[in-house]
Amino acid sequence: MKRVRLIIFNAALGPLDYSVPDDMAVEYGSVVVAPLGPRQIIGIVWEEDRLPGESVAASKLRPIFELLPIPPLRAELRRLIEWTADYYCAPLAAVARMVLSSGGAMRGPTTMTEYRLSGSEPERMTPQRAVAMDALQGEQATIRELTELASVSDGVLRGLVNQGVLEPVEVNIDRPYPQAQADYDEPQLSGDQNTVASRIVAVLEAREFVPFLLDGVTGSGKTETYFEPVAAALRGNRQVLVLLPEIALTEAFLKRFESRFGAAPIVWHSSLKSTERRRAWRAIASGEAQVVVGARSALFLPYASLGLIIVDEAHEISFKQDEGVRYNARDVAVMRARFEKIPVVLASATPALESLQMAESGVYERLELPSRFGGATLPAITTLNLTENPPERGRWLAPELVEALQDRLTKNEQSLLFLNRRGYAPLTLCRHCGHRFQCPNCTAWLVEHRFTSRLACHHCGYDAVLPDACPDCGEADSLVACGPGVERIADEVKEILPEARIAVATSDTLNTPEKAAEFVAQAEGKAIDVIVGTQLVTKGFHFPDLTLVGVVDADLGLEGGDLRAAERTYQQIAQVAGRAGRGSKPGEVLIQTRHPKAPVIAALEAGDRDAFYAAETEARRSAGAPPFGRWAAIIVSSEDENEAKEAARAIGGTRPNIRDVMILGPAPAPMALLRGRYRYRLLINARRSAQVQDIIRKWLDTLDFPRGVRVSVDIDPYSFV
Structure with missing residues (x-):
């Protein structure tokens, strides 16, 4: 190959042609280093007939610098990259970048220096050094990674290195992994x-x-x-x-x-x-x-x-x-x-x-x-109608569920309470003036987290200290937590069952694989009596002594206009119900709801999955929704609200008029402000026969947008915020 066409990681430029030096042997899928202006970039050699582009005269081609020492990307993977880019209306380079997701792996075998605590003490102990040394017990990593683990500056750790408190360790990066054995411990299958x-x-x-x-x-x-x-x-x-x-x-x-x-x-x-x-x-x-x-x-x-x-x-x-x-x-x-x-x-x-x-x-x-x-049996499922038998004032657990929790504790069995809402309360307001704490970057209320005494946004990560007085009217002791999160339910269980050992299982508390493993070990070792968790506990865990599951608010997932709300609610509750009675002891599931006759709730209580899916299938069919129709979304965003609005209007104003395709919007997104960007959405509903991706590409290719505007396409969307 004397000339090649490369995918380069700059979607704005598209593929580029280069010449191949005589002493370099490349093939399709080879990963190379090539010049781009004064810079050097990574590119992937691709079949020329599969990438549109103008052919450049051989005399104008610049030569490739280097062939990187990794196997060429196989044809099957190259076809997957092309399909993904085409189906999801994404730049080819953006998909290819996911394949080369470890920059360090592009070079040959090597060693590197990591650091670990040596056991020595620094000449002078400062608060930051104490924090770092406590956080880095048992850790070994690069200085950059250790600074993130310890949440201190690079300078603090460099000082510890200079004093011998952190010692260097030479690591062979490519050491082999232990080999799995197919016949190591074969189980008896049914x-x-x-x-x-x-x-x-x-x-x-x-x-x-x-x-x-x-x-x-x-x-x-x-x-x-x-x-x-x-x-x-x-x-x-x-x-x-x-x-x-x-x-x-x-x-x-x-x-x-x-x-x-x-x-x-x-x-x-x-x-x-x-x-x-x-x-x-x-x-x-x-x-x-x-x-x-x-x-x-x-x-x-x-x-x-x-x-x-x-x-x-x-x-x-x-x-x-x-x-x-x-x-x-x-x-x-x-x-x-x-x-x-x-x-x-x-x-x-x-x-x-x-x-x-x-x-x-x-x-x-x-x-x-x-x-x-x-021989384990599926759990018995019962709904608790909260309109007929509500919890005590100021509480969230119905009397029947409280009795069941007490019964399991007496029997030394485990219980799980499911509420898909992190934190203590979803909204905090001032009872004096009505002020509500809202995220400055998103159209969302700040969630109170009492474990950390913070108010946090679950969309952008913004957080703030929970104040003692209302920031609007200055009234002290006037802030009220509205509604329950898992932390509030855990507090209620602690009041009801003061002797119970309670664990809160959410993405906040189990945010690393190690913490998740510790939680599993404690649950399996019966060091936990009651688990209070979000959707994280609905799958994958097997606790033989867990015999009671309580769903605190089965109606929560049905709110908000999600087009897959019923299916998602069924899946979550059926999955969390499946945590009960997995061992020799029978399980019981109590579902708290204000709408016991809602089709999804009734199907759960009856254990009739087929009837639920049949009804949901017919509803989707009549609505032309997936899998019987196609959905796609166009999301427009900018830090400037008027800029986002005008770009969305421009897209809406040039919409194609095509049979079997309905285009709704533009309209402000339900989450109209997200991470500091104003957002508008268009929703496309089409028959299966419509070539939605081609329609969207031709539509958007005719338009130019200001630099601050982002236009993204979501094929088969799951989120509608």
């Missing part, structure tokens, strides 16, 4: 589990693309079942990717994996240190990595020999990315499996309606685990 596992193994060994929907009730042993095809992939020296929806689930999963295969899998998520990220990336690209467990971004890693993809809790909305490239990892996983010609397993006790419809139409193959493993 008949249903064996049937399901054998079918997936047969497809894996035949090297065929088959998308499976593994539909199993909570506690049916889906994880142990799909571990068998994982073992088959290990025997065939092929790589496996397991996608999990939450980092907090990772440690519990790793523990189960290690006990089955004798070694932990490789982990991939945003909390990895740069050295861990580089080591994992290179092991995946070389083929050394056997099994990768990760968040959605693990889907775009350059696997050398991928043989199986598993998407656990495949219904989870956290698989949909809402910023940057707005892709759904569940759907992209199916497409990656298709390009790789391998099986993909979507595992869930409450599948997305879209997945069920794909199974009904024969696109996905449905595999069922209809009963719990080991």
Whole structure:
């Protein structure tokens, strides 16, 4: 190849042509360093006929500087990058950038210097040094990463290095990982589990693309079942990717994996240190990595020999990315499996309606685990009508639920209270003048967090100290917390059951895999009597002595106009209900609601999932909503409100008039101000036959916007704020 076309990581420029020096051998997928003006940039060699662009005369081409020492991106991955960019209306370079997500991995084998506490004391102990030394116990990382861990300045740590309190350690970044063994501890599977596992193994060994929907009730042993095809992939020296929806689930999963295969899998998520990220990336690209467990971004890693993809809790909305490239990892996983010609397993006790419809139409193959493993039974579900039997004044738990909590504590059994609302209270106001605490950057109330005595925005991260007096009228002791969050429910349980050991499980309290692992160990060791948690506790956890689940407010998810509200509410409550009675003791679920006759609540109480999904399917069909129609959104934002409004009006004013396509808006987004940017939305509803992406691209390509305006496209949106 004497000339090449590169994807470069500058979406504004598009692909560029370069010449190849005589002593350099490149191929499609090679990653290279090339000049761009006075700078050096990274680019990926791509098939010229797949990238539109004007051909430049050979005499004008600048030569590539360097071929980076990593394997070329395989054709299957290049096709996935193209498909993702095309389907989600994203720049090709933005998708390709996700593949090369570890800059350090682009260079060859190397060592680096990390630092750890040496055991020595500094000559002079300052408050900042004391904080740093306390925070860094047992840690080893680069100075930059240690400053983040300790929340101190770089200078504080440099001073500790100079005094020998932090010692340097030379680290071989690319040291090999322990190898998993397919036959380390083989379990005894039930008949249903064996049937399901054998079918997936047969497809894996035949090297065929088959998308499976593994539909199993909570506690049916889906994880142990799909571990068998994982073992088959290990025997065939092929790589496996397991996608999990939450980092907090990772440690519990790793523990189960290690006990089955004798070694932990490789982990991939945003909390990895740069050295861990580089080591994992290179092991995946070389083929050394056997099994990768990760968040959605693990889907775009350059696997050398991928043989199986598993998407656990495949219904989870956290698989949909809402910023940057707005892709759904569940759907992209199916497409990656298709390009790789391998099986993909979507595992869930409450599948997305879209997945069920794909199974009904024969696109996905449905595999069922209809009963719990080991003879455990599904819990009994009862609704508590709060309009007829409300909680005591100033409290949030109905008398029947309080009695059930007391009964479980007497029996030395565990209980779980579910409320999908973090913090102490969702709104704080002044009883004297009515002032409400609002985020300065978002259209959202500040949430009181009593554990930290702060008011916080759950959208942008802004927080402030909870004042003693109203900032508006100056009245002292006038601030009132309105409504409950999990912290307030935990306080109520403490009043009712003062002897109970209570744990609050949210993304605030379990914000690292290590904290999640500690929580699981305490729950499994029966050091916790009552768990109070958000959606984080609805999935993945298995506590044999947990026999009571109380849903504090089943109506909460039905508010706010979310087009998938009923389905999401059903999934969350069914999942959290599935935490009860997973061992030998029977479980009970009490659902507090003011609308016991609402279809979703009635279906939960009756345990009639099929009836709920049938009704929801017909409602979607009549509304032309997914999976029977297409949705897309155009989001316009700017720090200048008038600029955002005018850009949105320009888009609305040039809307195409196309049959089978309805365009609504522009209108201010429900979250009209988010992270300091004013936002407007347009919603597109179209028949399945409409080429929505082509329509949007042609529509927006005719328009120019001021530099401060961002216009993003969300195909198949899950968030409507």
